[in-house]
Amino acid sequence: MEKKRIAIIGAGAAGCFAAAELTATAPQAEVHVFERLSRPLAKLLLTGGGRCNLTNSFAEVRSLESVYPRGHRLMRRLFHRFDHRAAMAWFEREGVALVVQDDQCVFPRSQRAQQVADALLAKMRRHGVRLHLGRRLEDIRPAEAGYWLTFAAQSAPLHFDAVVVTTGGSPRASGLDFLSSLGVARVAPVPSLFSVVVDDAELRALSGTVVEEATVRLSGTKLKAEGALLLTHLGLSGPAMLRLSAHAARYLAERDYRAEVAVNWLGAQGEEETLSLLSGLARENAGKQLANVWPSALNRRLWLYLLQSLSLRPTERWSSLSPKTLRRLAARLTNHALPMTGRNPFKEEFVTCGGVALSEINAETLEHKKHPALFFAGEVLDVDAVTGGFNLQAAWTMGAVVAQALGRGV
Numbered sequence: 001m002e003k004k005r006i007a008i009i010g011a012g013a014a015g016c017f018a019a020a021e022l023t024a025t026a027p028q029a030e031v032h033v034f035e036r037l038s039r040p041l042a043k044l045l046l047t048g049g050g051r052c053n054l055t056n057s058f059a060e061v062r063s064l065e066s067v068y069p070r071g072h073r074l075m076r077r078l079f080h081r082f083d084h085r086a087a088m089a090w091f092e093r094e095g096v097a098l099v100v101q102d103d104q105c106v107f108p109r110s111q112r113a114q115q116v117a118d119a120l121l122a123k124m125r126r127h128g129v130r131l132h133l134g135r136r137l138e139d140i141r142p143a144e145a146g147y148w149l150t151f152a153a154q155s156a157p158l159h160f161d162a163v164v165v166t167t168g169g170s171p172r173a174s175g176l177d178f179l180s181s182l183g184v185a186r187v188a189p190v191p192s193l194f195s196v197v198v199d200d201a202e203l204r205a206l207s208g209t210v211v212e213e214a215t216v217r218l219s220g221t222k223l224k225a226e227g228a229l230l231l232t233h234l235g236l237s238g239p240a241m242l243r244l245s246a247h248a249a250r251y252l253a254e255r256d257y258r259a260e261v262a263v264n265w266l267g268a269q270g271e272e273e274t275l276s277l278l279s280g281l282a283r284e285n286a287g288k289q290l291a292n293v294w295p296s297a298l299n300r301r302l303w304l305y306l307l308q309s310l311s312l313r314p315t316e317r318w319s320s321l322s323p324k325t326l327r328r329l330a331a332r333l334t335n336h337a338l339p340m341t342g343r344n345p346f347k348e349e350f351v352t353c354g355g356v357a358l359s360e361i362n363a364e365t366l367e368h369k370k371h372p373a374l375f376f377a378g379e380v381l382d383v384d385a386v387t388g389g390f391n392l393q394a395a396w397t398m399g400a401v402v403a404q405a406l407g408r409g410v
């Protein structure tokens with residue numbers, strides 16, 4: 001019997017994982033991976049600052065919605081098939097020892113993304129997966145059975161019995177033009193996971209300051225995120241801001257990244273609690289200057305900036321603060337409205353919100369509902385996560401689920 005031919009488009013995390021898994025689920029198939037770049041897994045090597053935060057223990061995840069702003073329902077179903085435990089066991093079996101950090105992010109013990117890439121590529125090589133580099137897909141057309149694929153700078157289309165599209169996120173809608181002949185519905189892409197520009201020169205002068213536990217909200221919405229906040233030369237970044245940008249990706253895009261960010265510099269502490277903290281400091285340090293006593297969650301530079309923002313002199317004594325001033329200070333610490341005027345102009349966006357619409361995809365197999373034997377996995381779908389290893393976990397899970405489905409059908 002002739003071998004079934006499977007094409008995977010994109011040698012990224014999802015594509016390579018699907019290929020590696022197909023060697024077990026469909027060992028009789030002929031698997032080809034096509035990558036437009038001259039090397040595979042280029043983005044994976046950049047992940048986690050080159051260390052690759054390949055998944056998360058999920059121990060501190062209260063709801064999947066909090067980590068997957070788009071696609072949490074789909075991920076809930078798919079995790080029954082292949083979750084973070086399965087991914088961790090998979091990589092350990094392939095010789096990648098892992099560590100779970102205190103923040104629950106999972107990294108290779110070697111702290112090298114290259115080791116993760118090598119494990120995937122070694123498995124693909126051992127089992128005869130054919131990797132074609134420098135091959136950009138331009139068009140997919142249905143054949144009587146399967147599909148004809150046309151690649152750039154190649155005249156004759158190639159025939160495959162099944163196709164898995166794993167081309168990743170594309171900030172430009174044109175990145176998915178190769179799907180045009182099939183009429184696959186797409187959700188317009190916008191960036192997610194970005195830092196923001198704040199129109200406040202004094203705040204930006206604090207660049208490098210980290211507030212370990214802050215809460216950031218978008219005024220007038222219910223959108224908020226907690227975690228470490230980093231002040232940069234442009235404005236706000238760090239896990240809390242990136243998380244907020246993910247949840248608010250579309251809201252902010254529609255408003256051209258102009259909004260009001262309300263920061264609680266003390267995390268989840270409310271105004272009343274903060275008022276009693278400040279009253280306590282005032283009582284115990286009555287004769288001391290404001291510049292010399294401040295809430296322990298802040299550093300001195302940030303404290304001086306906050307005092308200045310309320311026109312309070314650092315040389316003033318704590319005893320001179322009226323109850324009204326103490327309340328203004330408590331409000332500033334817990335609800336500081338800052339004008340967002342844009343997103344980081346540098347192309348640092350980590351993931352794309354949007355992509356192939358989930359309504360068109362079979363949630364059990366990731367096969368297109370109207371186009372049999374055409375599968376999608378990874379960021380090309382309208383699924384994305386906050387930072388912490390959740391995006392790569394989605395790529396492993398979806399790659400595994402497609403390989404399982406193809407193993408049953410091929």
Ligand SMILES: Cc1cc2nc3c(=O)[nH]c(=O)nc-3n(C[C@H](O)[C@H](O)[C@H](O)COP(=O)(O)OP(=O)(O)OC[C@H]3O[C@@H](n4cnc5c(N)ncnc54)[C@H](O)[C@@H]3O)c2cc1C
Pocket residue numbers: 009010011012013014015034035036037040041042043044046047048049052053054055135136137138166167168169178349350351377378379380388389390391392393395
């Ligand atoms: C700097 C950075 C750091 C990150 N760090 C982390 C992290 O630590 N943890 C985490 O979970 N996530 C991280 N992410 C997100 C994560 O890398 C992605 O979510 C993940 O790589 C998505 O996998 P994918 O296979 O869907 O897409 P990709 O990894 O982007 O792979 C898609 C592949 O398809 C190829 N391709 C595209 N179009 C075509 C075409 N027409 N023909 C042929 N090939 C094509 C691309 O060249 C690419 O190689 C990071 C992202 C960035 C940018």
